[in-house]
Amino acid sequence: MRQKNLYLIPVKEGEKMAKMTVISERCKGCGLCTTVCPKKIVEIQKEKRNKKGYFYAVCTNEELCMGCTMCGMICPDCAIVIEK
DSSP states (O other), X not given: OOOOOGGGOOXXXXXXXXXXXXXXXXXXXXXXXXXXXXXXXXXXXXXXXXXXXXXXXXXXXXXXOOOOOHHHHHOTTOOEEEEO
């Protein structure tokens, strides 16, 4: 049996896309989430800092997010939430 390519599953009409949210005050900017994203759309931005002084992660293109939750699972600070 051949495995389907999970990256090419189309979104059905009316279906919501996954949304990645970073709780900026929890994020330490360690960058682990950037290493596991299969679409390479998670980055540590360099414009804003949180109250602790860290640059934090952001999703650069939410339309490409497939909701795999890899970023949220690897985050040691539980700073990433994926809504499907």
